[in-house]
Amino acid sequence: MSPNYQTRRAKLRRALRKSDVELDSLIISGVANVRYLTGFTGDSSWLFLSSTSCVLLSDTRYETQLADECRDIDVEIRDAGRTINDLAAIVVAKAKSKYVGFEADHTTVTQHGALSEKITTATLVATSDLVERLREVKDQWELTQIRAAIEYAQRGISVVRSSLRSDQTETEIRYLLEAAMRSFGAAGTGFEPIVGVGPTAALPHAHAGRRRVAEHPVLLIDWGASTDSGYRSDLTRVFITGKPTKQMELVYKTVLAAQQAAIQAIRPGAKCADVDQIARGLIARAGFGKYFGHGLGHGFGLEIHESLRVSPISEREFETGMVVTMEPGIYLPGKFGVRIEDDILVTADGNEVLSNLEREFDEAIVPILA
Ligand code: ZN
Ligand code: ZN
Numbered sequence: 273m274s275p276n277y278q279t280r281r282a283k284l285r286r287a288l289r290k291s292d293v294e295l296d297s298l299i300i301s302g303v304a305n306v307r308y309l310t311g312f313t314g315d316s317s318w319l320f321l322s323s324t325s326c327v328l329l330s331d332t333r334y335e336t337q338l339a340d341e342c343r344d345i346d347v348e349i350r351d352a353g354r355t356i357n358d359l360a361a362i363v364v365a366k367a368k369s370k371y372v373g374f375e376a377d378h379t380t381v382t383q384h385g386a387l388s389e390k391i392t393t394a395t396l397v398a399t400s401d402l403v404e405r406l407r408e409v410k411d412q413w414e415l416t417q418i419r420a421a422i423e424y425a426q427r428g429i430s431v432v433r434s435s436l437r438s439d440q441t442e443t444e445i446r447y448l449l450e451a452a453m454r455s456f457g458a459a460g461t462g463f464e465p466i467v468g469v470g471p472t473a474a475l476p477h478a479h480a481g482r483r484r485v486a487e488h489p490v491l492l493i494d495w496g497a498s499t500d501s502g503y504r505s506d507l508t509r510v511f512i513t514g515k516p517t518k519q520m521e522l523v524y525k526t527v528l529a530a531q532q533a534a535i536q537a538i539r540p541g542a543k544c545a546d547v548d549q550i551a552r553g554l555i556a557r558a559g560f561g562k563y564f565g566h567g568l569g570h571g572f573g574l575e576i577h578e579s580l581r582v583s584p585i586s587e588r589e590f591e592t593g594m595v596v597t598m599e600p601g602i603y604l605p606g607k608f609g610v611r612i613e614d615d616i617l618v619t620a621d622g623n624e625v626l627s628n629l630e631r632e633f634d635e636a637i638v639p640i641l642a
Contacts, residue, residue: 322369425462
């Protein structure tokens with residue numbers, strides 16, 4: 273199986289035709305969006321797409337790579353004397369495009385200024401989320417990549433889990449985890465792993481520091497792997513490395529119950545905000561409402577946070593083929609935090625939990641080596 277870039281571009285062309293302002297072309301400058309539509313793994317390059325043309329605008333550094341990675345599309349290479357805006361103006365004029373969209377989320381004000389100075393034959397129109405929306409629903413090949421990214425992450429954490437030592441620091445665990453994932457075939461981490469002992473685990477986005485495992489019974493690890501093709505996984509587990517208090521057990525079991533109830537509700541047509549409320553309501557009824565401040569989940573794939581957000585303010589619905597995380601948490605400042613995160617595929621008749629690491633409280637209790 274291999275990725276079908278032509279199908280993806282055909283879908284984007286359909287989306288262009290359906291856009292509010294009738295765009296006859298689009299300049300794609302988001303790095304992950306360009307990769308999604310062409311397979312090109314470099315950066316600083318734009319894709320120009322109209323109903324009849326498809327041109328990658330790049331520079332001499334990427335000439336050889338482009339010949340290898342993007343055989344089925346035209347390439348315009350600029351030399352040091354021209355900017356990418358010059359190339360854009362040339363292809364827009366050549367395509368006789370009148371309304372050319374650009375990606376507002378991936379264009380700085382400065383870039384927009386420079387681009388509009390060069391493009392004199394067409395009107396530039398700001399667009400948002402056109403490619404990101406397509407990327408929300410994964411194709412079969414993408415799912416094989418995401419499953420591989422989950423597999424690397426799960427094998428990696430099993431190495432960490434079975435070798436936890438009381439004097440190990442958060443930073444040491446982070447590097448061990450990354451090395452283990454790479455040794456199993458991962459291209460690297462999906463993002464900088466969060467490894468937090470006790471009070472550090474109470475900071476939802478803490479990074480690995482110098483706390484040692486023995487300092488506190490709660491160890492939170494939020495990690496993922498990436499594949500050579502650029503796809504990622506995103507998981508969180510809490511390990512209980514010492515004698516847990518009743519409060520730790522209650523918090524853990526509340527988070528897990530919230531996650532499981534939310535996952536149960538995921539199916540095509542279900543509203544993201546409703547699924548969020550299932551988890552949020554359960555945590556609130558247990559008395560921890562003010563300790564869960566972030567959204568319940570997010571899409572992921574080529575990037576670790578992609579456009580579908582599962583939160584109280586989301587107006588979206590789940591669709592078959594979407595992949596999202598489910599990650600409720602409870603964070604008690606100065607004490608500890610618990611988050612449990614799994615990766616979920618929305619299927620025609622409900623969902624499939626793609627990650628299958630142990631998650632029951634008893635299974636979270638792990639022996640540590642002295
Ligand atoms: Zn995560
Ligand atoms: Zn996440």
